[in-house]
Amino acid sequence: MARVVIPCAQSYERVKRALSNLHTKRQRIILLLTSLVPAIALWSVQQGAMPVDVIDVFKHWYSNSLNAEYAMHWLVLTEIRLPRVVLTVITGSMLAVSGAVMQGLCRNPLADPGLIGVSSGAALFAAAALLFGGWWNIPASSLQVVQPLMAFGGALIASVIVFRLARTSTGVNTLLLILAGVAINALAGTLLGLINAVADDDTLRSIVFWTMGSYASVTWLEVIITALVAAPILAFFFSYHQSLTLMLGGDNEARCLGVAVDKVKTLSLIGVALGTALAVCFTGIVGFVGLVVPHICRLILGPDYRYLLPASACLGALLVVIADALARTLVAPAELPVGIITSLIGVPFLLYLLAKQRTRVAHA
Amino acid sequence: MKMFQLLFFTAALCVFSCGVSAERRIVSAGGSVTETLYALGVGDDIVAVDTSSSYPLPVHSLPKVGYYRQLSPEGVLSMRPTMLVGHNNAGPQATLDALRRAGLELTLVQAPQNIQGVLTAIRVLAERFGKEDEGKTLTVSIREQLKQVAKEGVDRLKVGLILTSGQRGLTAAGKNTMPDDIIGHAGGLNAFSTHDGYKAISPESLLLAQPNILLVPSHVAREGVEVLCDSELLTLWVKQNGCNLHVVDSIMFMGMSPRVGESVQALHHTLSTFSQEH
Numbered sequence: 001m002a003r004v005v006i007p008c009a010q011s012y013e014r015v016k017r018a019l020s021n022l023h024t025k026r027q028r029i030i031l032l033l034t035s036l037v038p039a040i041a042l043w044s045v046q047q048g049a050m051p052v053d054v055i056d057v058f059k060h061w062y063s064n065s066l067n068a069e070y071a072m073h074w075l076v077l078t079e080i081r082l083p084r085v086v087l088t089v090i091t092g093s094m095l096a097v098s099g100a101v102m103q104g105l106c107r108n109p110l111a112d113p114g115l116i117g118v119s120s121g122a123a124l125f126a127a128a129a130l131l132f133g134g135w136w137n138i139p140a141s142s143l144q145v146v147q148p149l150m151a152f153g154g155a156l157i158a159s160v161i162v163f164r165l166a167r168t169s170t171g172v173n174t175l176l177l178i179l180a181g182v183a184i185n186a187l188a189g190t191l192l193g194l195i196n197a198v199a200d201d202d203t204l205r206s207i208v209f210w211t212m213g214s215y216a217s218v219t220w221l222e223v224i225i226t227a228l229v230a231a232p233i234l235a236f237f238f239s240y241h242q243s244l245t246l247m248l249g250g251d252n253e254a255r256c257l258g259v260a261v262d263k264v265k266t267l268s269l270i271g272v273a274l275g276t277a278l279a280v281c282f283t284g285i286v287g288f289v290g291l292v293v294p295h296i297c298r299l300i301l302g303p304d305y306r307y308l309l310p311a312s313a314c315l316g317a318l319l320v321v322i323a324d325a326l327a328r329t330l331v332a333p334a335e336l337p338v339g340i341i342t343s344l345i346g347v348p349f350l351l352y353l354l355a356k357q358r359t360r361v362a363h364a
Numbered sequence: 365m366k367m368f369q370l371l372f373f374t375a376a377l378c379v380f381s382c383g384v385s386a387e388r389r390i391v392s393a394g395g396s397v398t399e400t401l402y403a404l405g406v407g408d409d410i411v412a413v414d415t416s417s418s419y420p421l422p423v424h425s426l427p428k429v430g431y432y433r434q435l436s437p438e439g440v441l442s443m444r445p446t447m448l449v450g451h452n453n454a455g456p457q458a459t460l461d462a463l464r465r466a467g468l469e470l471t472l473v474q475a476p477q478n479i480q481g482v483l484t485a486i487r488v489l490a491e492r493f494g495k496e497d498e499g500k501t502l503t504v505s506i507r508e509q510l511k512q513v514a515k516e517g518v519d520r521l522k523v524g525l526i527l528t529s530g531q532r533g534l535t536a537a538g539k540n541t542m543p544d545d546i547i548g549h550a551g552g553l554n555a556f557s558t559h560d561g562y563k564a565i566s567p568e569s570l571l572l573a574q575p576n577i578l579l580v581p582s583h584v585a586r587e588g589v590e591v592l593c594d595s596e597l598l599t600l601w602v603k604q605n606g607c608n609l610h611v612v613d614s615i616m617f618m619g620m621s622p623r624v625g626e627s628v629q630a631l632h633h634t635l636s637t638f639s640q641e642h
Binding site: 048049050072075076079080081140141143144197200201202205206209214216217218219328332333334335 | 427429430431434438440441453455456459462465466562
């Protein structure tokens with residue numbers, strides 16, 4: 001953050017100008033990030049086991065001269081790559097924004113959407129779907145619909161339990177929220193362990209793969225459903241940026257400044273739960289995006305949610321798009337789970353942040 | 365949009381109708397399917413396999429498209445296949461749907477759980493690829509091997525197949541597994557027929573089952589039989605019975621390999637030798 005030195009008399013004008021410069025600078029950074037997203041997305045669309053040159057394919061399609069080879073490229077592009085890249089953009093931004101909101105609500109840098117039990121609830125119910133699907137011989141085509149539904153349901157059930165536990169007469173208590181989240185995460189983890197213990201080898205492998213996350217075989221239907229739900233949630237967060245920023249100073253302080261703290265908290269938690277549940281139900285758990293991306297953005301742009309939210313959305317989208325492109329090219333023609341890649345990118349950053357924090361604490 | 369769909373269908377039709385008469389490129393998803401295809405003489409057409417395929421030797425130089433239950437459509441399509449052959453539990457389902465939409469022909473066979481299943485799978489694949497003669501030869505030879513074993517009786521010894529995962533415990537092959545069927549055909553009794561499928565058992569359960577011989581797959585017995593006998597999990601049993609651990613080929617015994625007839629014969633030989641010595 002820029003240091004603004006304020007001398008005596010013309011302080012007001014100087015502060016105003018300094019803030020205006022800062023605002024412009026931050027706006028430019030966000031503009032840069034926003035323009036990077038389609039560029040990187042276009043790059044990502046061309047990566048994969050089958051190299052696809054988008055311009056070429058489009059030219060052929062436009063001039064109606066799709067021969068045999070380009071027909072396959074067109075198919076891979078429109079049916080396999082594009083839905084995948086679009087979904088990574090949507091879920092990446094959703095997870096990062098949810099993380100930013102959670103870190104603000106809990107006033108804790110280690111908060112991420114998983115805190116309220118969303119990820120573990122989703123994993124538990126998805127694993128249950130796989131286990132019972134195997135035991136009761138449910139056909140794979142039905143399981144394809146049932147599993148995301150169960151994952152979504154599980155995520156919501158876990159978050160509802162956490163909210164109930166954290167609710168007091170004066171609204172949602174942040175400390176209770178964190179504690180309840182830890183408890184429900186532990187419970188879900190235990191039950192998941194039980195499922196892993198009784199599952200046979202094949203089911204166990206499927207469960208493990210799901211919990212590591214993968215964007216392979218994503219369909220346009222899933223993309224549309226996710227977009228329809230994610231858009232209003234993101235719009236909501238963006239419109240409440242001022243309230244979220246003011247709540248950083250404390251609930252009572254924000255109330256004194258006119259923020260409807262309880263309403264914002266409740267709606268935000270619902271938004272985080274819904275958004276994250278949706279982001280993980282089709283693809284599995286993609287970790288570290290909600291934790292690390294807001295921190296990086298905060299380092300560059302400061303804690304003001306006016307800049308933090310759009311920046312997190314863009315950077316989150318970029319991270320997941322790049323991670324997914326790597327996931328499908330590093331061991332082509334096989335694929336790595338995308339959660340591994342985001343963790344591999346995220347953990348070094350987290351360690352760096354930790355080191356920085358240590359230095360700051362040491363000097364304080 | 366309609367124009368595009370018409371165009372695409374025509375193009376795809378051309379691609380794949382050309383493909384059938386010209387070169388056949390197969391992606392094989394499933395170790396036993398790969399082995400059966402090679403046994404039927406279709407192996408040369410295989411361009412990529414999944415990670416569970418490890419026999420015969422040529423597959424090691426082929427690209428791997430991932431585990432057969434976690435295929436990615438793009439990975440498979442990048443091999444420019446004309447068909448995918450695999451177990452019916454290959455997946456995920458969304459990938460199979462995407463591949464069908466791409467016009468790829470899918471041939472899925474029921475994953476065999478016993479020797480009869482292996483024979484059925486061989487027949488189905490032989491019919492699909494027009495290799496009925498080779499298929500018949502293969503199934504007849506397997507049946508011959510089984511018949512030969514059945515003729516020579518052997519003491520009903522209690523045999524079991526176990527797997528160990530480090531110090532974490534034992535897993536035993538119960539009913540409705542391939543080892544169970546092989547043991548039965550070889551003339552033995554599965555000591556672990558009290559449970560279904562592959563389940564974890566405790567060292568006490570092992571003693572209770574009282575197997576005379578224990579079979580260990582080769583991928584578990586890499587460091588040798590003595591090391592396993594020394595481990596805490598088997599100490600009690602070894603004290604009672606001695607180190608009667610026999611190593612068997614992992615794929616031949618636990619996979620659903622067309623070489624199952626050889627497995628039965630080998631086990632039968634092991635059992636008769638053991639009976640004679642004791």
